[in-house]
Amino acid sequence: MARLVLSAPLDVRLLDKGMSVGEALAAFNAAHGEAGGVVSFLGKVRPDGGVRALELTFYAPLTLPGMEELAQTAINRFVLEGALVWHRVGVMTPGEAIVLVATAARHRRSAFEAADFLMDHLKSAAWFWKRERRDDGWHWIEPRGEDHADLVRWK
Amino acid sequence: MSVTILFLGPLRDLAGEAEREVAAPLDWDGLLGAVGTDIAAQLEDERVNVACKGKVLADKRALMAEDGDEVALLPPVSGG
Numbered sequence: 001m002a003r004l005v006l007s008a009p010l011d012v013r014l015l016d017k018g019m020s021v022g023e024a025l026a027a028f029n030a031a032h033g034e035a036g037g038v039v040s041f042l043g044k045v046r047p048d049g050g051v052r053a054l055e056l057t058f059y060a061p062l063t064l065p066g067m068e069e070l071a072q073t074a075i076n077r078f079v080l081e082g083a084l085v086w087h088r089v090g091v092m093t094p095g096e097a098i099v100l101v102a103t104a105a106r107h108r109r110s111a112f113e114a115a116d117f118l119m120d121h122l123k124s125a126a127w128f129w130k131r132e133r134r135d136d137g138w139h140w141i142e143p144r145g146e147d148h149a150d151l152v153r154w155k
Numbered sequence: 156m157s158v159t160i161l162f163l164g165p166l167r168d169l170a171g172e173a174e175r176e177v178a179a180p181l182d183w184d185g186l187l188g189a190v191g192t193d194i195a196a197q198l199e200d201e202r203v204n205v206a207c208k209g210k211v212l213a214d215k216r217a218l219m220a221e222d223g224d225e226v227a228l229l230p231p232v233s234g235g
Contacts, residue, residue, distance in 0.1 A: 059163055059227055061209030129164030130233045140165040141233040 006031045009075060009082040012068045014058065016090045019097055028084045028102045035081040035104035039111040041119055047094035053133040055091045056098070063127040070121050078114035080105050085118060087128070120150040158220045160189065161227040166203075169193050179222040186218055186226065197230065204229040 004020075004027040011028070025040055032038065045054050071083045084102040092098060101118045105111040122128075124147035131140045158181040162170040170190065177189045186205075187195040197203050198215070205215035206227040212218060220226050 057164060059161070059206070059229065061225075061227075062206060062211065062229075124232065126232060127229065128232055129230065131165075140168070143231045143233050 010071045012071050012085045014064050015086055015088050019086055019100060021097060021100055024100060025102060032082045032104035036106045037108040037111045038102060038104045039115045040102040041115050042097055043099040045092050045094045045096050045098060050134045051094060051132045053091055053093050055131050056089045057129045058089050059127050066127055074114045074118050078110040080110060080114055117154055120154065123147045124151050156222045159225045161225060163227060164230045166194060166197060166228050166230050181220040183216045183218045202231045
């Protein structure tokens with residue numbers, strides 16, 4: 001299998017199949033040998049509330065360009081060496097990865113804060129629509145007030 | 156001579172289809188008339204955005220779509 005090669009400093013992707021988290025983080029680490037710290041966050045489908053499956057839809061002209069702009073903002077604001085932002089789309093089942101964010105910086109604080117910043121914005125300001133399948137069918141998920149509150153922290 | 160209206164997220168269920176072709180040109184009033192009363196009511200919500208040719212409009216009421224343009228109706232997001 002070909003070795004995973006990331007683009008640097010930004011690697012932003014929409015994925016319609018499962019992601020290999022270990023491989024992605026190993027490649028990210030290798031791409032940023034000069035960083036003093038790497039922070040990663042993996043978001044997964046929670047198996048609670050009778051959720052059988054989750055579907056994320058997107059709008060191609062906006063979703064990936066918006067994620068790229070967000071990642072570039074994070075690089076500038078937190079003075080990162082690099083950022084990886086991978087987001088699943090399509091149908092997922094509980095336990096599967098939805099989003100992987102990794103940040104590399106000279107110092108850990110920047111890397112932690114940038115990962116937090118990226119996740120708050122992906123949750124509430126990226127062009128995704130989510131619905132869940134429970135026993136009685138599909139239900140669209142409304143934006144949550146706390147996601148908006150999380151975003152205000154960065155204003 | 157047509158404009159394609161795309162219904163994203165929950166608006167797709169409300170529309171009963173993912174997209175609809177309507178006559179060009181299409182302005183805001185034309186859009187409200189083309190989508191039916193349920194979706195027209197949603198469009199009045201400030202949290203619902205409109206994109207034309209892949210760009211979100213700063214003022215959706217200034218919509219002016221021409222032949223071949225794609226108009227996307229974007230309800231509040233719920234990602235992550």
